Amino acid sequence: MEIKTPLKDDVLERLRAGDRVFICGIIYTARDAAHARLFELLEKGEETPFPLEGQVIYYTGPAPAKAGWVIGSAGPTTSYRMDPYTPMLLKHGLKGMIGKGARSEEVKEAIRKYRAVYFAAVGGAAALISRSIKKAEIIAYPDLGTEAVRKIEVVNFPAIVINDIYGNDLYEEGVRAYQRLEF
Amino acid sequence: MRKIDCNAISEAVARLVIEANVFLPDDVLKALERGEREEESAVGKDIFRQIIKNNEIAASEGMPVCQDTGMAVIFVEIGNEVYIEGDLEKAINDGVRMGYRDGCLRKSIVNDPIKRVNTGDNTPAVIHYRFVRADHLKITVAPKGGGSENMSLVKMLKPADGKEGVRRLVLETVRAAGANPCPPIIVGIGLGGNFEKAALLAKEALLRPLDDRNPDPDIAAFEESLLEDINKLGIGPQGLGGRITALACKINTYPCHIASLPVGININCHVARHKSIEL
Ligand code: SF4
Numbered sequence: 263m264e265i266k267t268p269l270k271d272d273v274l275e276r277l278r279a280g281d282r283v284f285i286c287g288i289i290y291t292a293r294d295a296a297h298a299r300l301f302e303l304l305e306k307g308e309e310t311p312f313p314l315e316g317q318v319i320y321y322t323g324p325a326p327a328k329a330g331w332v333i334g335s336a337g338p339t340t341s342y343r344m345d346p347y348t349p350m351l352l353k354h355g356l357k358g359m360i361g362k363g364a365r366s367e368e369v370k371e372a373i374r375k376y377r378a379v380y381f382a383a384v385g386g387a388a389a390l391i392s393r394s395i396k397k398a399e400i401i402a403y404p405d406l407g408t409e410a411v412r413k414i415e416v417v418n419f420p421a422i423v424i425n426d427i428y429g430n431d432l433y434e435e436g437v438r439a440y441q442r443l444e445f
Numbered sequence: 446m447r448k449i450d451c452n453a454i455s456e457a458v459a460r461l462v463i464e465a466n467v468f469l470p471d472d473v474l475k476a477l478e479r480g481e482r483e484e485e486s487a488v489g490k491d492i493f494r495q496i497i498k499n500n501e502i503a504a505s506e507g508m509p510v511c512q513d514t515g516m517a518v519i520f521v522e523i524g525n526e527v528y529i530e531g532d533l534e535k536a537i538n539d540g541v542r543m544g545y546r547d548g549c550l551r552k553s554i555v556n557d558p559i560k561r562v563n564t565g566d567n568t569p570a571v572i573h574y575r576f577v578r579a580d581h582l583k584i585t586v587a588p589k590g591g592g593s594e595n596m597s598l599v600k601m602l603k604p605a606d607g608k609e610g611v612r613r614l615v616l617e618t619v620r621a622a623g624a625n626p627c628p629p630i631i632v633g634i635g636l637g638g639n640f641e642k643a644a645l646l647a648k649e650a651l652l653r654p655l656d657d658r659n660p661d662p663d664i665a666a667f668e669e670s671l672l673e674d675i676n677k678l679g680i681g682p683q684g685l686g687g688r689i690t691a692l693a694c695k696i697n698t699y700p701c702h703i704a705s706l707p708v709g710i711n712i713n714c715h716v717a718r719h720k721s722i723e724l
Contacts, residue, residue: 362627382683407552
């Protein structure tokens with residue numbers, strides 16, 4: 263299914279854990295260090311360098327672009343490290359996150375409460391994913407290098423819904439279906 | 446005595462860090478193809494296909510397989526019959542600096558674990574030296590990403606915990622890691638030695654060819670049964686559920702103290718990079 267950013271209510275209501283989606287539109291990159299800064303701004307009641315309302319954050323720190331390229335390899339990083347900051351961002355209108363790996367109970371609760379979606383991209387498929395990135399521009403925190411916030415335009419960015427607004431969790435369901443060992 | 450010049454070492458390291466990050470070893474590519482054939486979950490199969498496609502794109506475009514081009518972990522075997530002219534450690538770090546710059550590899554190292562300012566050139570590397578009877582200098586570069594490294598651990602078990610204790614610890618560790626280390630993973634296990642030796646054994650286990658057999662038949666059997674158990678956990682490719690959670694499980698052992706059973710578990714992702722050269 264193809265979906266467009268920013269994420270609107272009707273899309274959020276349609277998405278279910280396990281859906282494979284192709285994301286099109288503008289998304290923002292941010293990982294550990296940028297999250298710490300965004301969190302601090304929100305705590306102080308200050309404005310963030312990009313509007314959070316309806317937006318999608320992609321947890322990635324891309325490799326440098328070769329000459330003539332938009333971006334280097336850019337796969338997802340592990341999401342749990344952003345967990346301490348995520349409920350605050352969701353509270354301020356963030357609607358989607360792309361990363362890899364399970365989220366904390368607090369984050370899953372906040373995803374339900376604020377009606378947002380957590381997507382996974384294939385960790386390690388960074389060269390493949392970079393092909394769906396058509397434009398990239400650093401819009402905040404250039405001092406952070408790879409961890410700077412980039413505004414990127416994606417076309418058919420491949421992802422899969424892990425946590426939906428209904429409280430489903432694909433990691434739990436998927437593993438349950440194949441588990442053959444209790445210990 | 447053969448003389449080896451430090452510039453040659455820097456150039457070799459620069460080339461190795463780039464090649465290791467762009468081209469995965471053949472045994473890893475083969476294991477991924479086999480995984481694609483054997484995985485039962487449709488989503489899992491598709492993930493294998495994306496991973497294989499990714500590796501092809503990386504190789505043909507000369508770009509890193511993964512954006513996390515890792516901390517440069519470097520094993521150096523120094524033969525007693527070579528003489529290195531200059532500062533070996535500096536030569537290695539110079540090579541890392543050049544390779545990460547020229548190969549458009551990501552700079553992922555911060556100067557201090559608490560202050561956390563990026564060093565900007567991916568130095569310093571973590572270097573392990575070993576002295577051997579030989580007339581070569583062998584350098585192995587094994588860039589290691591944070592996602593899988595973060596899921597690793599060392600635990601000091603009791604001798605009474607035995608093999609079953611080791612098995613439980615491995616399964617618990619892999620289960621807790623879930624999707625975080627980008628499965629399909631490779632599990633490197635260090636058994637014995639002491640606290641730091643167990644970790645190093647585990648890391649060295651990750652350098653073994655995926656299709657080799659441990660020369661100790663008991664350990665070889667343990668590796669096989671552990672791999673089977675790991676693959677019954679159901680985690681599957683990318684943790685979305687499936688048969689193939691790990692491509693391989695490798696155990697390296699060492700004698701240990703009468704009071705201890707040290708276990709190191711080093712998890713690697715499917716982007717299992719390493720490349721060697723002999724100078
Ligand atoms: S765990 Fe491996 S594949 Fe996953 S992001 Fe890190 S380096 Fe890449």
